[in-house]
Amino acid sequence: MSERDSERSISQTVRAQLALRDMILSGQLRPGERISELQAVEITSVSRTPVRLALVRLEDEGLLQAIPSGGFMVKAFTERDILDSIELRGTLEGLAARFAAERGASARSLEPLKECLADLDQLVRQDPVSVEAFSAYVTMNARFHALLTELSASPPLIRQIDRVSALPFASPSGFVMAQSALPEAHQILLIGQDHHRIVVDAIENREGGRAEAIMREHARLAARNLRLALRNRTHLDLLPALALLQSPAQ
Amino acid sequence: MSERDSERSISQTVRAQLALRDMILSGQLRPGERISELQAVEITSVSRTPVRLALVRLEDEGLLQAIPSGGFMVKAFTERDILDSIELRGTLEGLAARFAAERGASARSLEPLKECLADLDQLVRQDPVSVEAFSAYVTMNARFHALLTELSASPPLIRQIDRVSALPFASPSGFVMAQSALPEAHQILLIGQDHHRIVVDAIENREGGRAEAIMREHARLAARNLRLALRNRTHLDLLPALALLQSPAQ
DNA sequence: ATAGCAGCTTATGTATACATCTTGAATTCA
DNA sequence: TGAATTCAAGATGTATACATAAGCTGCTAT
Numbered sequence: 001m002s003e004r005d006s007e008r009s010i011s012q013t014v015r016a017q018l019a020l021r022d023m024i025l026s027g028q029l030r031p032g033e034r035i036s037e038l039q040a041v042e043i044t045s046v047s048r049t050p051v052r053l054a055l056v057r058l059e060d061e062g063l064l065q066a067i068p069s070g071g072f073m074v075k076a077f078t079e080r081d082i083l084d085s086i087e088l089r090g091t092l093e094g095l096a097a098r099f100a101a102e103r104g105a106s107a108r109s110l111e112p113l114k115e116c117l118a119d120l121d122q123l124v125r126q127d128p129v130s131v132e133a134f135s136a137y138v139t140m141n142a143r144f145h146a147l148l149t150e151l152s153a154s155p156p157l158i159r160q161i162d163r164v165s166a167l168p169f170a171s172p173s174g175f176v177m178a179q180s181a182l183p184e185a186h187q188i189l190l191i192g193q194d195h196h197r198i199v200v201d202a203i204e205n206r207e208g209g210r211a212e213a214i215m216r217e218h219a220r221l222a223a224r225n226l227r228l229a230l231r232n233r234t235h236l237d238l239l240p241a242l243a244l245l246q247s248p249a250q
Numbered sequence: 251m252s253e254r255d256s257e258r259s260i261s262q263t264v265r266a267q268l269a270l271r272d273m274i275l276s277g278q279l280r281p282g283e284r285i286s287e288l289q290a291v292e293i294t295s296v297s298r299t300p301v302r303l304a305l306v307r308l309e310d311e312g313l314l315q316a317i318p319s320g321g322f323m324v325k326a327f328t329e330r331d332i333l334d335s336i337e338l339r340g341t342l343e344g345l346a347a348r349f350a351a352e353r354g355a356s357a358r359s360l361e362p363l364k365e366c367l368a369d370l371d372q373l374v375r376q377d378p379v380s381v382e383a384f385s386a387y388v389t390m391n392a393r394f395h396a397l398l399t400e401l402s403a404s405p406p407l408i409r410q411i412d413r414v415s416a417l418p419f420a421s422p423s424g425f426v427m428a429q430s431a432l433p434e435a436h437q438i439l440l441i442g443q444d445h446h447r448i449v450v451d452a453i454e455n456r457e458g459g460r461a462e463a464i465m466r467e468h469a470r471l472a473a474r475n476l477r478l479a480l481r482n483r484t485h486l487d488l489l490p491a492l493a494l495l496q497s498p499a500q
Numbered sequence: 501a502t503a504g505c506a507g508c509t510t511a512t513g514t515a516t517a518c519a520t521c522t523t524g525a526a527t528t529c530a
Numbered sequence: 531t532g533a534a535t536t537c538a539a540g541a542t543g544t545a546t547a548c549a550t551a552a553g554c555t556g557c558t559a560t
Contacts, residue, residue: 084404154334297515
């Protein structure tokens with residue numbers, strides 16, 4: 001299949017990076033655990049050179065932490081770290097929205113965002129929302145946030161947002177699936193979608209302050225989802241990202 | 251001397267990273283220029299393995315850009331990129347100040363910041379400000395910003411601020427030296443120091459919004475310095491960071 | 501019994517040889 | 531003359547061997 005072709009074509013470095021990332025996010029490698037190069041070599045079946053590069057990449061992705069004396073360990077996050085990362089993303093996306101508004105995003109460039117908004121509207125309209133719709137929402141929501149970020153037309157800002165969102169629990173869709181298990185599911189989805197509507201409106205009307213504020217608040221929905229999910233403790237399996245959380249949870 | 255000892259003790263990777271960074275920031279490697287591993291090997295006199303690691307590190311530092319087909323080139327920045335990076339830093343430092351205020355930084359933890367503030371006051375008091383005082387200001391100012399960042403007590407945020415500030419033209423002291431060549435020098439210094447005073451006051455009084463706003467505005471002083479320096483075109487040599495600027499300047 | 505030291509095991513840091521792919525230049529054909 | 535193709539030179543990707551440093555275990559001495 002073409003899958004095998006693509007697997008063959010990608011570099012060993014990337015292959016190792018993917019394999020190690022999966023093991024970290026799935027909890028097979030636990031927070032605080034040291035991960036030696038040879039161990040990583042055994043896991044990934046590639047030699048030390050690409051393994052080492054993969055480890056360095058995962059370090060600046062934020063999944064690993066360098067040990068002063070050499071080597072790496074799986075990074076551990078507190079609930080506070082996660083909440084701060086979400087607030088951080090909200091702040092950066094707020095800045096992106098403000099830039100888009102102040103710099104006068106053209107009607108043409110707003111088009112894809114509006115289409116995405118309409119697609120999301122379709123998904124949100126159902127009640128109750130099917131699991132498939134939730135899954136589709138996650139994809140479309142990620143697209144919405146990506147489009148919004150690009151609308152800032154600021155490479156340095158886009159770069160930073162991408163880096164923050166690389167942490168799975170800080171990404172825009174990190175906790176959407178958690179909602180599906182909550183009774184407040186549909187309500188929260190509607191509120192989030194209203195935020196989307198508002199930010200587009202604000203950008204269109206050049207209301208920079210409003211656009212920034214609503215994106216900050218929007219990120220706090222994710223924080224709310226996280227807290228609800230942790231308190232209810234239902235379907236935590238929907239959130240592999242929480243494998244990185246220190247002791248208390250899981 | 252101990253210098254030779256320390257030079258011997260640091261790793262080849264770090265040595266290569268420092269050497270290459272110097273060459274980039276000093277303009278010996280020009281923006282857009284491809285930098286091959288062998289070339290880097292010749293420059294740094296270390297083998298390809300540590301050179302490669304150094305290149306990867308410089309990439310996520312933001313000084314290099316990966317070429318899709320492999321290898322790296324020196325990243326080029328527009329004036330807009332630089333201004334955006336400064337605004338970005340201001341936004342993040344604003345968030346840090348707000349966190350410090352909202353979370354109630356203890357009187358004890360505020361102490362070092364206040365001492366630093368007093369030291370800066372001493373330096374600013376002279377008129378005209380000597381070159382040595384400017385240089386001391388740069389150091390002390392960097393310390394002030396570092397202390398403020400740490401006061402947020404948020405590892406994820408601290409990490410992001412450090413990453414943004416790694417770009418020399420986005421760092422808190424990036425354009426202070428440019429002032430020394432400007433007629434408005436002392437005035438700008440006084441204004442900046444007043445910002446410092448205000449943010450400490452705001453944090454002490456738990457005024458999160460005020461603390462955030464003043465840090466955002468504070469960063470815009472750097473943007474002002476940049477614009478003035480570029481327009482006047484005097485003493486651009488004081489700003490090695492501008493070696494990364496695309497064509498028009500320099 | 502505990503603390504400290506010695507030696508060994510294993511980790512990471514580095515260099516280099518080999519394989520593969522990209523790129524540029526030259527030549528040939530239309 | 532221009533464009534396309536092929537070949538060569540050089541680049542990056544990968545593996546592995548070697549050097550050095552860290553950490554651990556076990557033994558000895560107090």
